[in-house]
Amino acid sequence: xxxxxxxxxxxxxxxxxxxxxxxxxLAAEFGAAAPCDMAVCPPYPYLEEAARAAAGSPVAxxxxxxxxxxxxxxxxxxxxxxxxxxxxxxxIVGHSERRTLNGESDELVAxxxxxxxxxxxxxILCVGESLEEREADETEAVVGRQLRAVLAAAGIGAFEQxxxxxxxxxxxxxxxxxxxxxxxxxxxxxxxxxxxxxxKIADFVKVLYGGSVKAANAADIFAxxxxxxxxxxxxxxxxxxxxxxxxxxG
Ligand code: 13P
Numbered sequence: 001x002x003x004x005x006x007x008x009x010x011x012x013x014x015x016x017x018x019x020x021x022x023x024x025x026l027a028a029e030f031g032a033a034a035p036c037d038m039a040v041c042p043p044y045p046y047l048e049e050a051a052r053a054a055a056g057s058p059v060a061x062x063x064x065x066x067x068x069x070x071x072x073x074x075x076x077x078x079x080x081x082x083x084x085x086x087x088x089x090x091x092i093v094g095h096s097e098r099r100t101l102n103g104e105s106d107e108l109v110a111x112x113x114x115x116x117x118x119x120x121x122x123x124i125l126c127v128g129e130s131l132e133e134r135e136a137d138e139t140e141a142v143v144g145r146q147l148r149a150v151l152a153a154a155g156i157g158a159f160e161q162x163x164x165x166x167x168x169x170x171x172x173x174x175x176x177x178x179x180x181x182x183x184x185x186x187x188x189x190x191x192x193x194x195x196x197x198x199x200k201i202a203d204f205v206k207v208l209y210g211g212s213v214k215a216a217n218a219a220d221i222f223a224x225x226x227x228x229x230x231x232x233x234x235x236x237x238x239x240x241x242x243x244x245x246x247x248x249x250g
Contacts, residue, residue, distance in 0.1 A: 004222060004229035004249035005163060005206050007039040007124060008236025009064060009092060018237070019046040020053050025239035026246075027057030034058035035250025036229060039090050040236070044078055051087030062090030062124065065098060068111035070118075080119035091116040092231075094126045094146065096169045106149035113150050117161060124163045124231065125150060126210070127190070131170035139168075140189050147193055156197035164190060164207045165231040171211025173233060180220045180227075183209045187226035215244025222249050 014022075019042050026038065041062040042050050050061045067077035083091055093116060094109035104112075109125070116123040127146040129139045143166070150158075166186050171178050178186075187207045195202035209221050210231035221227055229249050235241040 002204070002206055002228045004036040005039065005208060006036055006229050006242070006246045006249050007041060007062060007090065007092075007163075007165075007208065007231050008242055009041045009095070009210075009231055009233050010043065010237060011064070011097070011233055012043055013237055014042055014046060016046060016049055019049045022237070022239055022242070023050050023053035023057075023059055026059050026242060027054060029239065029243045030058060030246070032058065034246070036246055038246055041090065041092055047083070047086045047088060054087075060089040061087055062092060063088050063121075064092050064095065066091040066093060066112050066116050066121070066123075068108060068115045070115070080115045080121055083116075084119045084121055088121060090124050090163070091121045092124045092126060092165075096126060096128055096167055096172060100169075106146055107153070109146070110150045110153035113158070113162070114154050117154070117158060122161055122163060124165050124208070126165045126167050126231070128167040128169055128172075128211075134168065134170065139186060143186060143190060144193060147190065151194075151197065156194065156201055159194060159198075159201050159205045162205065164205060165210050166190060166207060167210035167231060173212070175212050177212040177217050177221070178209070180224050183221055183227055184224035187224065191226050213245060215241055215248060218245045218248035 039060040093112040113123045129142040206228035208231045213230040214235045
């Protein structure tokens with residue numbers, strides 16, 4: 001039985017104050033008896049504050065991105081070693097906003113995945129199709145291509161220390177959630193693709209769903225057999241909403 005994970009991706013929202021309030025609020029809400037694994041992914045400047053507020057609690061900290069490079073003349077980038085030093089456990093790689101707005105290729109995402117693991121971070125690999133791709137019946141082709149790029153670069157064994165997040169682009173920040181059945185179908189496809197390489201690892205890896213998850217819809221989505229929690233944007237910016245989603249994962 002896979003323990004569920006609920007991770008909050010704050011995107012470019014928040015403040016030092018909100019970081020402190022949210023993380024200590026979550027820690028206080030659950031104490032040591034968390035219903036699921038929990039993580040918060042605030043913007044870089046608040047990672048240290050988040051790690052401080054989360055210390056000794058079941059809340060883990062993650063970054064929203066990571067450089068594919070170890071160090072050097074890469075203005076504006078942040079390495080996996082730096083994130084590890086700040087107390088991060090996770091790093092999101094390949095979020096659709098980075099693929100689209102920053103032009104990140106499948107190969108770059110795969111390199112970031114490897115860089116994160118190289119420093120002991122657990123990558124949260126995001127995959128997902130656009131509305132046009134779904135309507136053209138290309139969902140599996142797109143998600144398969146995104147996953148295979150990482151499999152080719154890192155190998156199936158790397159998925160023992162990784163999380164996958166299926167985030168259909170048309171459901172992100174739109175209020176339009178994938179139905180539990182739509183999510184399950186793609187999650188099963190992802191697990192099947194991994195199972196063709198190694199059934200044990202495919203059975204072990206967590207596949208999160210992301211896209212307009214809220215406390216009100218989380219339980220139905222999380223009830224699907226291949227959905228192992230959520231990557232939550234908007235609803236993770238408020239303690240009660242986030243806590244409600246975590247309870248739904250329990
Ligand atoms: P929303 O929950 O705001 O739709 O965002 C989903 C997401 O992109 C999380 O990474």
